[in-house]
Amino acid sequence: MSEQRYRGGLFHTLKQILKAQGVRYCDLAELMQVSEPTIKRLFQEEDCKLSRLIELCDILGIKLNDLIELASKTPTEPKQLPLTTEQALAADPSLTSFFMLLISELSPEAIAQESDLTEADVYLYLRELEKLELIRLGRNDSFHFTVARPIRWRVDGPLHDLLVRINQQFIKEALCNHHVTDSPFYSTSRLFSEHSIKQLHEEIDRIYQRFQQQAALDQIYYPTDQLKPYKMVATLTPFNLSHYFSVDRFNERKQ
Known part of the structure; x- marks a missing residue:
């Protein structure tokens, strides 16, 4: 997952450019010499290497910096998960923690190292997240997210107690340590x-x-x-x- 970064905003902008130029997925597939399902999967997963992103920009006649500037003007709206999904996560605190670390861009390997998990543990957690339709597993334990990020958690929802505890602890640490870390804190x-x-x-x-x-x-x-x-x-x-x-x-x- 080290090279697979979430680029939802950039791909959203790319879709707008395709529409404006009248370029279909099949046209893009022909230009990139790949299959149309490959292009559809690319845009569905919103996940690719930087080199492929640059290739897309070159074909569409735009610079990557221009794409980034356009995307930066598009608000990144948080999305809510279904209530039943939040309920399922709340019922399994360890699964919730694993998912929270995952959406914070920690790789499964890093999570395993930090939490002393085995490969089997990691696979089972990923499998549970797939059952909740939060990710889709691929070959060799690779995966991609099937939910848009950032996620807006229900403040008064099933994870309320967890969110309160995390934020209370975080604010306490920020208040006590801001003079050491030189991080701003205003109240x-x-x-x-x-x-x-x-x-x-x-x-x-x-x-x-x-x-x-x-x-x-x-x-x-x-x-x-x-x-x-x-x-x-x-x-x-x-x-x-x-x-x-x-x-x-x-x-x-x-x-």
């Missing part, structure tokens, strides 16, 4: 109008899209050993001050 509360909050929501959405797009580009241009996972947490919601800062009666206050 504040102020008074705002509804109009201003709407504008700030839009800006946060743009930052989120930028985060997703830059990750996709880095995964194309950099080898796996030069990448490491980062997590971004952002929210903007009404803050009930009295709920968090209670004041005891003066004579009953704790000292």
Whole structure:
């Protein structure tokens, strides 16, 4: 999986270019000297080597940088999984963890090494994910995702407790270690109008899209050993001050 990067946004843009130029899959197959099913599978899986992506761009008469720029203007919308799928994952915490690591671009080999799993363990986990129609297994334990990413998990869904626990732990570590890692951490509360909050929501959405797009580009241009996972947490919601800062009666206050 080291060379197989998820390029959903780029392939979405490629499809738009094909449509605009009136190029069919069969036409593209002839130009690339491959079968039409190969082209259909390529676009269905949205997964190929960088050299093949460059070849596609050359045939369509565009530069890879131009494709990336076009794709960067297309929002990367998170997709939800079926509720039954989230329920199945919630019922199997280890399977959920395996899937979370997998969609975070860790290879099965890396997961096995980190978690001390055997090859049989890895295959069984991949097989369970295939049963849930989250991946499709290929030869020699290769696979590709059958679900679009990023995934929007239901905040109040079956994985609610897990998501709360992970984010609480992450924020705690970020708050305690930001002076060591030199990572930014901001927390504040102020008074705002509804109009201003709407504008700030839009800006946060743009930052989120930028985060997703830059990750996709880095995964194309950099080898796996030069990448490491980062997590971004952002929210903007009404803050009930009295709920968090209670004041005891003066004579009953704790000292």
